[in-house]
Amino acid sequence: MNLNEKVYDISEAGSIEPEGDRTIALQIGPSHPGSGHMRIKTRMDGDIITKVDADIGFVHRTSEWLSERRQFIKAIPIVERIMLPDTVHANLAYVLALEKILNIEPPPRAQYLRSLAAEINRITSHLYGIGIFGIFLGSSTVYMWAFGDREPFIDLMEMLTGARITNSYIVPGGVRWEMPKGFKEKAESTLQYMENRFNDYNDIWAKNPVVEARTVNVGVVDRNRAISLGVVGPNLRASGVDYDTRKASPYAAYKDIDFEVPKMNHGDSYDRLLIRIEEIKQSIRIIRQILKDMPEGKIIADSIYSQLNPVMKKVFEQEQRVMFPAFFNQMRPAAAESIARVEAGRGEIFFYLKTNGDKYPYRFRWVTPSFRNLAYFSDVAVGYRLADLPAIYGSIDYFPPEADR
Amino acid sequence: MKDKEKRKLRGDVEGNARALATGFKYLVEPNRMTLDYPVESMKLAPNYRGFFTVDDKKCIGCSMCEMVCPPEAITMIPRVVSPTGETLPVQEGASQEAGAKPAKKTKRPVVNWGRCIYCYFCFDICPVDAFVRSNVHDLAYYNDADYRPSYEGYLKLPEDPVKKSKKVVPRPDMKRGIKYEPAP
Amino acid sequence: MIINNEDIIKTAKINEDEKKGIIDVFVTDVNSLKNVALSLSKMGFDHCLSVTCVDYRSRMSVIWHVSSYSNDEYKGHVVQLRIDVDTSKLVPDPKYRAPMIEVPSLVEVWKSAEFHERETHEMFGVNFQGHPDLRQILLPEDFYGKWPMRKDFTFNKSGIKYEFE
Numbered sequence A: 001m002n003l004n005e006k007v008y009d010i011s012e013a014g015s016i017e018p019e020g021d022r023t024i025a026l027q028i029g030p031s032h033p034g035s036g037h038m039r040i041k042t043r044m045d046g047d048i049i050t051k052v053d054a055d056i057g058f059v060h061r062t063s064e065w066l067s068e069r070r071q072f073i074k075a076i077p078i079v080e081r082i083m084l085p086d087t088v089h090a091n092l093a094y095v096l097a098l099e100k101i102l103n104i105e106p107p108p109r110a111q112y113l114r115s116l117a118a119e120i121n122r123i124t125s126h127l128y129g130i131g132i133f134g135i136f137l138g139s140s141t142v143y144m145w146a147f148g149d150r151e152p153f154i155d156l157m158e159m160l161t162g163a164r165i166t167n168s169y170i171v172p173g174g175v176r177w178e179m180p181k182g183f184k185e186k187a188e189s190t191l192q193y194m195e196n197r198f199n200d201y202n203d204i205w206a207k208n209p210v211v212e213a214r215t216v217n218v219g220v221v222d223r224n225r226a227i228s229l230g231v232v233g234p235n236l237r238a239s240g241v242d243y244d245t246r247k248a249s250p251y252a253a254y255k256d257i258d259f260e261v262p263k264m265n266h267g268d269s270y271d272r273l274l275i276r277i278e279e280i281k282q283s284i285r286i287i288r289q290i291l292k293d294m295p296e297g298k299i300i301a302d303s304i305y306s307q308l309n310p311v312m313k314k315v316f317e318q319e320q321r322v323m324f325p326a327f328f329n330q331m332r333p334a335a336a337e338s339i340a341r342v343e344a345g346r347g348e349i350f351f352y353l354k355t356n357g358d359k360y361p362y363r364f365r366w367v368t369p370s371f372r373n374l375a376y377f378s379d380v381a382v383g384y385r386l387a388d389l390p391a392i393y394g395s396i397d398y399f400p401p402e403a404d405r
Numbered sequence B: 001m002k003d004k005e006k007r008k009l010r011g012d013v014e015g016n017a018r019a020l021a022t023g024f025k026y027l028v029e030p031n032r033m034t035l036d037y038p039v040e041s042m043k044l045a046p047n048y049r050g051f052f053t054v055d056d057k058k059c060i061g062c063s064m065c066e067m068v069c070p071p072e073a074i075t076m077i078p079r080v081v082s083p084t085g086e087t088l089p090v091q092e093g094a095s096q097e098a099g100a101k102p103a104k105k106t107k108r109p110v111v112n113w114g115r116c117i118y119c120y121f122c123f124d125i126c127p128v129d130a131f132v133r134s135n136v137h138d139l140a141y142y143n144d145a146d147y148r149p150s151y152e153g154y155l156k157l158p159e160d161p162v163k164k165s166k167k168v169v170p171r172p173d174m175k176r177g178i179k180y181e182p183a184p
Numbered sequence C: 001m002i003i004n005n006e007d008i009i010k011t012a013k014i015n016e017d018e019k020k021g022i023i024d025v026f027v028t029d030v031n032s033l034k035n036v037a038l039s040l041s042k043m044g045f046d047h048c049l050s051v052t053c054v055d056y057r058s059r060m061s062v063i064w065h066v067s068s069y070s071n072d073e074y075k076g077h078v079v080q081l082r083i084d085v086d087t088s089k090l091v092p093d094p095k096y097r098a099p100m101i102e103v104p105s106l107v108e109v110w111k112s113a114e115f116h117e118r119e120t121h122e123m124f125g126v127n128f129q130g131h132p133d134l135r136q137i138l139l140p141e142d143f144y145g146k147w148p149m150r151k152d153f154t155f156n157k158s159g160i161k162y163e164f165e
């Protein structure tokens, strides 16, 4: 087989079909059909979809390649930029993988702060997803609402880290900044505001008959199919699989936190919509617990703190800002390999990091949740009407820049 | 019908009535949270990561910041130390006065604002804590060359371009999520 | 021991690292790869997290990371199914910058590996035999055959000029 030929055949769409074939090719995209650039090549019989081929890669930024040619510390901003609504989780996943190789154990307070940032980030990520789904179904109200309600949480992140989205908050050994004064009160009132809003969201969006009509029994994936497709995150749990990385292999402070993993059992677009709202409720519960039970102590591991010079130690005492030891510049971890799994807003991030004693990672494999959710397009959309495709695309919260890396 | 009951769907009558009622509520009492920039602008917290500069006297020219910078935004430019402790540009071919000690050579960082991502890694790696932060973040330049200041240009912290606007701070609000109040 | 299946123990080297959370299953014989994968999937490792490849110049190792959604006992573990391919004896192919290596595809066992194998194929030049639809996925068409993630891929930093052309 000549593989080259196969590649240049931009098969499906546009090619002339044998006589008697009554399907037509329809290309959706590549100019931004929703949350990023991708092309969905479909074959239509009337308005029934008979075949889907998701053509991605329009926003591929060679991120793995870039991170394999830089010092370890410089990968932190790169991993954040693959998934902008989920920066904290990407940052956390990379640092977890690196910490396993460097044998650093962060102190409990740092673990709690990591979980705190991650949960705030999960809420913003879900609100982003809800907003995009809203505009897919033509509801610009919920689009504006969700993006507006994301703002108080981004404001919290700004207070905690000094930046709105690209926080670069987590470093090997702990976190970079202490929780500022007044954060708890502000967080509590923001959470209360969000809780009050759920009723309005239900009225305008989740329990709206128009939304119900368009999403119920659309894009159904049952439990076994979800497992065999290997989908992740809220989409998996909407199909009735009880799996959450925070429970399966706990990281950060999730071992000590009491929370539930919401689960639905129909696996259609409507359940995927509801589960995101349920997860926001759980995140609110987790943030409350974290703020209540946050242990006292240092926010950086002793092994890192002891390498700081006197000037840096003084800065830490005065401003509660962790400076970097020179070691961060010259990290040369011994040959080893490690993995990290983190439950991000859209699902499980998987990083595989291999070092060989050099100053660059030898191999750094990234698997992002959207890439694993790609199976939804080609497998699930078939058999539904064209008008259902936005309801399926929107409900899986697919984010092309994240899938393409 | 069974499906509807099992899944607690609202159905047309109740659902539409509630949606309309909520829509009407927000028509009467809208919850806008938009900031009227640049008539109003935000007074940012002191820990906001904005433009920054370096303290010429504190810096020891060790190049750690250049090494750590992820997008390679920092360039080290050669300077000489003057007797007052500040640095001067290197003068090519300047004639040495007889008997004068040769000036001590050093280096200073300059940031290319077109590349900087405000991660503040350079801040934290600096062994003498020489960087000076500001929370100015909304500058615009007329052309590409202005993104790369000279060292002298870099030493001056940029001024807040919306200094004259009404300064507000965001406060969490039960009804609107965020309310902008005049800064104290 | 988490992996207690007789067939796997017989045919593969198993190294369980509790701390790092990886169970390394190293298969030495290409022909038994599929059987090991089938045994793993029968045990309850039901989905594939990632397929990747590490280029060591003289050999390349292709890695499937698999884990379980349905089995509570295995949820917290990731199995790293690994196979090494010797690259020193490959015959150069004028169509490609470097010759492709061949391993069996495991899409039949884990359907979730499909897109990962396509990505590994275009990035590393791994020919997954038996893959139902081995096309490019992320890169543009004119990048086919250049295998950009291999260690010998270089290009001029300040332009889009490739050294090998």
Ligand code: SF4
Pocket (backbone or CB within 6 Å): B054, B058, B059, B060, B061, B062, B063, B064, B065, B066, B107, B108, B109, B125, B126, B127, B128, B129, B130, B131
């Ligand atoms: S790290 Fe600090 S002392 Fe060293 S060159 Fe940069 S600014 Fe100067």
Ligand code: SF4
Pocket (backbone or CB within 6 Å): B068, B069, B070, B071, B072, B073, B074, B111, B115, B116, B117, B118, B119, B120, B121, B122, B123
């Ligand atoms: S803030 Fe980050 S990107 Fe900007 S100069 Fe410093 S290290 Fe470089």
